[in-house]
Amino acid sequence: MAVWAEQLQRELAGRGLAVASVPGKGRGLVAARGLAVASVPGKGRGLVAARSFFPGEVIICQEPYASTPNRISVGSSCDHCFASGNLRKCSVCRVAWYCGSVCQKEEWKLHQLECQAISALTEERKKMLTPTIRLMVKLILRRKLQSEKAIPSSATDNYDLVDALESHISKVDDNQLVLYAQMANLVQLILPSIELDLKEIAHTFSKFACNAHTICDPELRPLGTGLFPAISIINHSCVPNAVLLFEGRTAYVRALQPLSSNTEVSISYIETAATTLKRHNDLKQYFFTCTCPRCIKDSEEDALLEGYRCKDQKCDGFLLPDSGKKAYTCQKCSISRDEEEVKKVSSEILLLSDKASSFLSSGNNSEAGSVYKTIEQLEQKHYHSFSTTLLHTRETLLKIYMELQDWQTALMYCRLTIPVYERVYPPFHPMVGLQFYTCGKLEWLLEYTEDALKSLTRAADVLRITHGTQSQFMKELFGKLEEARAEVSFRLSSGDEQIS
Ligand SMILES: [Zn+2]
Ligand SMILES: [Zn+2]
Ligand SMILES: [Zn+2]
Numbered sequence: 001m002a003v004w005a006e007q008l009q010r011e012l013a014g015r016g017l018a019v020a021s022v023p024g025k026g027r028g029l030v031a032a033r034g035l036a037v038a039s040v041p042g043k044g045r046g047l048v049a050a051r052s053f054f055p056g057e058v059i060i061c062q063e064p065y066a067s068t069p070n071r072i073s074v075g076s077s078c079d080h081c082f083a084s085g086n087l088r089k090c091s092v093c094r095v096a097w098y099c100g101s102v103c104q105k106e107e108w109k110l111h112q113l114e115c116q117a118i119s120a121l122t123e124e125r126k127k128m129l130t131p132t133i134r135l136m137v138k139l140i141l142r143r144k145l146q147s148e149k150a151i152p153s154s155a156t157d158n159y160d161l162v163d164a165l166e167s168h169i170s171k172v173d174d175n176q177l178v179l180y181a182q183m184a185n186l187v188q189l190i191l192p193s194i195e196l197d198l199k200e201i202a203h204t205f206s207k208f209a210c211n212a213h214t215i216c217d218p219e220l221r222p223l224g225t226g227l228f229p230a231i232s233i234i235n236h237s238c239v240p241n242a243v244l245l246f247e248g249r250t251a252y253v254r255a256l257q258p259l260s261s262n263t264e265v266s267i268s269y270i271e272t273a274a275t276t277l278k279r280h281n282d283l284k285q286y287f288f289t290c291t292c293p294r295c296i297k298d299s300e301e302d303a304l305l306e307g308y309r310c311k312d313q314k315c316d317g318f319l320l321p322d323s324g325k326k327a328y329t330c331q332k333c334s335i336s337r338d339e340e341e342v343k344k345v346s347s348e349i350l351l352l353s354d355k356a357s358s359f360l361s362s363g364n365n366s367e368a369g370s371v372y373k374t375i376e377q378l379e380q381k382h383y384h385s386f387s388t389t390l391l392h393t394r395e396t397l398l399k400i401y402m403e404l405q406d407w408q409t410a411l412m413y414c415r416l417t418i419p420v421y422e423r424v425y426p427p428f429h430p431m432v433g434l435q436f437y438t439c440g441k442l443e444w445l446l447e448y449t450e451d452a453l454k455s456l457t458r459a460a461d462v463l464r465i466t467h468g469t470q471s472q473f474m475k476e477l478f479g480k481l482e483e484a485r486a487e488v489s490f491r492l493s494s495g496d497e498q499i500s
């Protein structure tokens with residue numbers, strides 16, 4: 001066993017976790033406290049619980065080895081804690097932004113070196129500083145500082161863990177390899193005082209592609225990118241038993257369901273409300289074919305998610321293409337829809353979608369809203385009610401009417417998405433909790449107090465599992481819930497009937 005693996009194994013075993021072979025999927029020795037480090041055929045390594053975990057319990061948390069905000073020079077989030085708002089930029093390099101002197105000090109040892117390097121660049125080169133390049137620069141500098149013992153390292157915080165990450169370099173295509181080589185050259189230009197192994201840097205870029213995580217805020221909006229080597233050990237499933245979320249830049253993996261000892265911990269790398277084909281396409285960058293229970297099931301689920309609805313508007317059956325593909329037949333009542341008719345409506349929707357998205361990109365929300373409304377009407381008649389296409393249109397409409405501050409219309413679309421979310425996501429999925437939260441906030445604004453109480457309660461029930469209970473985000477939710485509860489009991493005690 002490699003030294004890094006032994007160290008990590010000890011660290012994780014102390015928490016009831018182990019880097020290990022997945023039972024039935026690989027080989028490995030069962031250690032006294034957990035399992036052992038081993039490769040899982042077709043899956044790489046795996047993380048296995050060596051004790052039971054309850055829903056909502058933190059399985060593992062980790063600070064990034066290196067991280068960077070997604071937007072450079074604009075100051076969208078603090079370089080250290082990823083907070084937004086009230087940011088000030090480093091006056092020397094004008095690239096790093098901080099929320100205050102505490103974060104600036106925390107980052108200083110690392111940023112000092114980065115700052116010198118960036119400041120020496122021409123304006124032209126500075127423009128080439130993408131988040132990925134910056135992540136690499138920070139990674140190299142951190143390794144240097146740790147090897148010089150200028151900053152401490154530990155079993156879960158050392159370069160050996162990054163070194164051990166899978167790069168899948170042999171499967172990367174030639175164009176991508178050329179790009180990685182160019183990027184490595186650029187990194188060398190940025191850090192001329194450090195002699196770099198350019199081949200190794202190119203490999204590390206390939207590691208980023210399949211191991212780096214998008215750091216999101218509690219509402220799942222992307223803020224930046226980070227490398228969390230211990231978290232990278234966790235394999236993907238389209239029906240995961242755990243979820244990865246962030247507080248600031250710290251990654252937390254929480255159990256979504258009771259995990260018994262010896263269960264492999266899994267998270268989802270991709271959006272799971274999608275057909276098998278779409279999911280496998282999204283997983284291509286990770287170089288494996290998912291064989292989770294959902295992926296090996298038949299196509300009924302896919303027909304719901306991407307299928308057309310029955311000609312009989314009262315029927316909720318899903319349609320499958322006939323063998324000749326000239327028609328789609330309802331699996332419940334056997335009524336068929338002609339292929340030509342389906343094509344005609346689809347192209348009509350496509351035309352309108354182009355128009356709507358151009359309104360949206362030019363910032364004309366009210367025009368975009370009215371075109372999307374027409375699209376939604378057409379899609380309702382065209383697609384199955386659980387179709388992700390229809391769902392995405394409604395999500396867009398929700399966003400547009402929130403922007404327009406038309407709370408009533410926004411609430412209508414929000415409410416329409418919830419049954420679909422509940423169908424396409426597992427019960428404790430952050431998306432489900434967040435949608436209930438949005439619904440509750442809109443109902444509260446519109447003074448539908450009892451409805452708001454119900455929605456906020458549902459939101460809290462889900463999000464306390466996915467997000468924990470300690471963050472500022474959750475405290476705000478609990479505060480709103482208390483407020484709604486107090487208002488409802490006040491209204492009840494004063495005999496006030498709610499009309500909504
Ligand atoms: Zn900060
Ligand atoms: Zn600076
Ligand atoms: Zn799968």
Ligand SMILES: [Zn+2]
Nearest residue numbers: 310315330333
């Ligand atoms: Zn039917």
